[in-house]
Amino acid sequence: MRTKIISSFVVTVLAVLFITVSGALAQEQTSSGFRISPVIVEKTVDAGSSAEAEISIYNPTAVQVTAKIVANDFESSIDESGQPRIIFDTDKNATANSFKALVGDLGSVDIPANSYVKVPILITVPQNSSPGGYYGVVRVESVTNSSDSSNVNLNASVGTIFMVTVPGAINESLSITEFTAAKDGSNGRFFIGGGDKIQIVTRLTNNGNIHVKPFGRIQILDSKGNSVEQFEFNDREPKANVLPNSTRKFVNDLEYSNFFGKYTISANLGYGNDGNLLTANNTFWVVPLWLVIVAGALLIVLIVIAILIFKALSKRKNHKIKHRR
Numbered sequence: 001m002r003t004k005i006i007s008s009f010v011v012t013v014l015a016v017l018f019i020t021v022s023g024a025l026a027q028e029q030t031s032s033g034f035r036i037s038p039v040i041v042e043k044t045v046d047a048g049s050s051a052e053a054e055i056s057i058y059n060p061t062a063v064q065v066t067a068k069i070v071a072n073d074f075e076s077s078i079d080e081s082g083q084p085r086i087i088f089d090t091d092k093n094a095t096a097n098s099f100k101a102l103v104g105d106l107g108s109v110d111i112p113a114n115s116y117v118k119v120p121i122l123i124t125v126p127q128n129s130s131p132g133g134y135y136g137v138v139r140v141e142s143v144t145n146s147s148d149s150s151n152v153n154l155n156a157s158v159g160t161i162f163m164v165t166v167p168g169a170i171n172e173s174l175s176i177t178e179f180t181a182a183k184d185g186s187n188g189r190f191f192i193g194g195g196d197k198i199q200i201v202t203r204l205t206n207n208g209n210i211h212v213k214p215f216g217r218i219q220i221l222d223s224k225g226n227s228v229e230q231f232e233f234n235d236r237e238p239k240a241n242v243l244p245n246s247t248r249k250f251v252n253d254l255e256y257s258n259f260f261g262k263y264t265i266s267a268n269l270g271y272g273n274d275g276n277l278l279t280a281n282n283t284f285w286v287v288p289l290w291l292v293i294v295a296g297a298l299l300i301v302l303i304v305i306a307i308l309i310f311k312a313l314s315k316r317k318n319h320k321i322k323h324r325r
Contacts, residue, residue, distance in 0.1 A: 034059065034067065034111075034140045036158050040238060041121075044165045045102075048127035055119050055160050057140055059111035068141045069106035069119060073098050074161075075135070076246030080203065084161060086137055096209075096244065097129070099136025099162055108143055123164060131168025132209030133244055137161050163211060163241070172272035173208035177247055179267055179280035189284045197257060198286070200265060202233070202250045206242040213239040216269035216278075220254065222261065229256040233269060259286035 035058040045051045059065050073094035074084035087093070093100055102123050111117050121138055139159035182199040183191045191198065200218055219230040231252065234240050242248045262285050269278040 034142070034158050036140055036160055038160060040161045040163065042163045042165075043123060044167060045123055045125045047125050047129045047131070047166055047168065050122060050124040053121045053123065053162070055121060055138060056116050057109070057111055057119060058116045059113060062113050064113055065111050066108055066143045067111055068108045068143045070139045070141055071100045071103045071106055071136055072139060072159075073100045073136045076243040076248070080247050080249040082240055082242070082248045084135070084137065094135065097132055097134040097166070099134040099164060102134060102164065103136075103138070106138065121162075123162075125164075125166055129166055130209075131166050131170055133211050134164040134166065135162070135211070135243065136164075165210060170210050171208040172210060172212055172274065172276060173206065174212050174214060174242060174271045174276065174278065175205050175207065176202065176267070176269070176278050176280045177205045178203040179265070180282050181263075181265060181284040182251070189282070191259075191284065191286045193286075193288065198254045198259060198284075200252045200254065202252075202267060202280075203247055204242050204250070205247040206244050209244050211241040211243050212271040213241055214269050214271045214278075215239065216267065218252065218265065218267045220256065221264045221266070223263070228263070229254055233267065260288060261285065 037056050041053045041055075043051050043053060057067060059067075072086050072088060073092075074086045075094055077083045077085045102125055103121060104124075106119075106121065109117055109119055137159040178187075179202050180187045180189070180200075181191070182188070182201045183193075183197070187201055200220075202218075204214055206212060214234050216233045217230060218233050220228050222228050233252070234250065240248070240250070262283060264281065264283050267278070267280045269280075270276060271278070
């Protein structure tokens with residue numbers, strides 16, 4: 001027994017030490033990496049012309065670092081989270097419009113110790129380029145340090161997202177693929193447990209050739225038509241985008257928790273430069289667990305009573321038949 005206690009104590013101490021050291025290493029790695037700004041650059045560039053953007057890179061170390069500037073295309077994530085899926089393969093471009101082709105080779109830059117450098121990014125759109133959106137990321141990778149033996153390799157890769165619009169035959173086309181309530185990650189129209197958090201799931205599909213920023217309002221009404229909660233959709237800044245040829249899922253947690261009975265959810269959303277509108281409605285039910293238990297118990301009682309009545313009637317019928325004989 002004493003051996004088991006000692007062993008458990010040792011394992012606990014080692015686990016605490018491991019978590020502490022891991023956290024310290026993670027903080028050190030984060031603090032020693034490049035810092036790049038801004039996070040997002042949005043540009044409109046006509047076909048046959050060029051435009052320049054600027055990124056700022058900070059080297060937090062005590063030595064000079066040579067950084068390679070790399071451009072990659074990105075596409076929408078498969079999981080509908082909206083996170084960019086970067087195409088790291090140097091031989092592959094985006095399936096549609098390629099941002100990487102607009103900036104070419106960006107070379108490298110020397111960044112002094114504890115200093116910022118500003119790097120111009122020239123975006124050149126050929127005359128025959130297709131209208132629509134071009135999406136990519138400009139990343140910074142550590143290449144070499146100075147000859148000082150005390151230098152530390154940053155081994156970092158951070159970047160700025162670029163969203164370039166080429167005017168022309170722009171098609172803004174967004175549709176609501178799904179609009180429903182959910183609980184514990186499962187969509188549905190009937191939920192047990194009124195005190196649990198309910199979520200509103202909105203899936204939007206972009207069938208156009210340009211990214212859009214949906215906005216609007218979602219409202220929840222009870223069975224009497226009273227509003228129990230309403231909120232602004234996609235109200236963060238900057239607003240989340242839905243990329244072309246992709247579906248993005250938005251999940252909003254409701255603050256209201258005293259659900260009981262039938263509820264109606266409605267969405268009134270807008271997007272695009274032409275003020276396009278989208279609407280959707282759905283309903284869901286929430287029944288407390290105690291009510292389900294009571295209903296189940298009553299059902300069992302009714303079944304038992306029905307069986308007893310049936311048996312009693314059967315005995316009486318058999319008794320009458322025997323009596324007549």
